[in-house]
Amino acid sequence: xxxxxxxxxxxxxxxxxxxxxxxxPISEHNRLYWYRQTLGQGPEFxxxxxxxxxxxxSRLLSDRFSAERxxxxxxxxxIQRTEQGDSAMYLCxxxxxxxxxxxxxxxxxxxVV
Amino acid sequence: TQLLEQSPQFLSIxxxxxxxxxxxxxxxxxxxxxxxxxxxxxxVLLVTVVTGxxxxxxxxxxxxxGDARKDSSLHITAAQPGDTGxxxxxxxxxxxxxxxxxxxxxxxxx
Numbered sequence: 423x424x425x426x427x428x429x430x431x432x433x434x435x436x437x438x439x440x441x442x443x444x445x446x447p448i449s450e451h452n453r454l455y456w457y458r459q460t461l462g463q464g465p466e467f468x469x470x471x472x473x474x475x476x477x478x479x480s481r482l483l484s485d486r487f488s489a490e491r492x493x494x495x496x497x498x499x500x501i502q503r504t505e506q507g508d509s510a511m512y513l514c515x516x517x518x519x520x521x522x523x524x525x526x527x528x529x530x531x532x533x534v535v
Numbered sequence: 536t537q538l539l540e541q542s543p544q545f546l547s548i549x550x551x552x553x554x555x556x557x558x559x560x561x562x563x564x565x566x567x568x569x570x571x572x573x574x575x576x577x578x579v580l581l582v583t584v585v586t587g588x589x590x591x592x593x594x595x596x597x598x599x600x601g602d603a604r605k606d607s608s609l610h611i612t613a614a615q616p617g618d619t620g621x622x623x624x625x626x627x628x629x630x631x632x633x634x635x636x637x638x639x640x641x642x643x644x645x
Contacts, residue, residue, distance in 0.1 A: 428577075455632070464623055464635035465578070478632075513577050515633075522566035522583055522627050529577040 426527035428514050434533045435504055442500045443530045447516030454497050455524065456489055457513040458482065465513055471497060472519065504534045538562070539626050541636025548614060549644050556609040556622055556639045564626035567607045568633070569598055572621040614643045 427446040435441050447454050452473050457465035468487070469479045473494040483489075486504075491497040501508055511529040539560045548554055558567065566585040570578035582591050584600035584607060591598045595618075597610040611618055621640050625633040 426577075462638075462640075464625075464638050465633075466635075467632060470632065511575075511577075522585055523568065523580065524625075524627070524633060525580060526570070526577040529575075531575065 426514055426516050426525055428512075428527035428530045430530060431528065432531045432533075434535060437506060437534050438503055440500060440502045441504060441532060442498050443512050443514075443532075445497045445499070445514030445516075445527060447495070447497070447514070448525055451516035451518050451525075452494070453517045453519055453524075454491055455515040455517075456497070456499050457515065459511045459513055459529070460509075468499075468512075501532070504532075506534045508532060509534045539624060539634050539636045541624055541639055543639060544637055545640045547642040547644065550615055551613055554611050554614055554641070556624075556641075557606070558608070558624035558626075558636045559606040560626060560634075561605065562626070562628070562634075563604050564628060564634070565604075566627045567600055567604075568625045568627065569607070569609055570623040570625065572623060572638075578623055611641075614641075616643045616645050619643050 455470040456468040459465040468483050469489050471491040486502045489499045511531050513529045515524045515526045517524040541558045568583045569581045572578045582598045587602045587604045589600045595612045599608045621638050623638045624636040628634045
């Protein structure tokens with residue numbers, strides 16, 4: 423069990439560019455979550471998957487955001503046409519359906535300049 | 536909508552003092568988790584409490600889940616500078632999604 427892994431850990435991009443983050447959950451965890459966190463705030467829910475199905479998306483997830491989990495294992499979060507307001511830490515977490523504990527990755531920092 | 540109120544939001548105390556952080560809600564949670572987060576890092580799970588009235592201890596940290604599973608507390612005894620950080624509570628709601636408290640920024644001064 424290597425924990426939830428996210429990469430890249432840091433990304434600096436120019437406004438208008440597209441970025442993609444990857445998350446590898448704990449193996450056999452069938453639930454995968456994406457959160458966004460800005461300084462001084464708690465994480466805000468973006469979306470979650472159960473296996474490969476995306477079951478819920480927050481209103482925070484604009485049309486420029488898309489998440490996939492094609493094989494029910496790793497997931498990607500893509501942000502198109504980035505804006506300065508997208509600058510935040512993007513957190514991935516995973517859990518096993520029926521178990522109460524959710525484990526987080528170390529996060530991917532995005533800075534849009 | 537489920538909400539979780541965490542207090543205090545900021546706490547600065549001297550080394551050796553005791554402190555308690557509270558998370559309260561009008562909603563019932565199936566469980567509640569406490570995390571600690573360092574700047575630039577993701578939240579690290581400290582404990583999950585599941586049963587109403589449950590008490591769990593992690594060295595100098597004591598976590599309690601209310602009898603009705605609507606509230607929880609974190610008590611730190613003899614705080615040390617290494618305890619400095621952001622403490623977050625999160626209730627596990629429907630669909631196993633997390634309902635977050637606002638966080639408590641804790642500073643322990645030597």
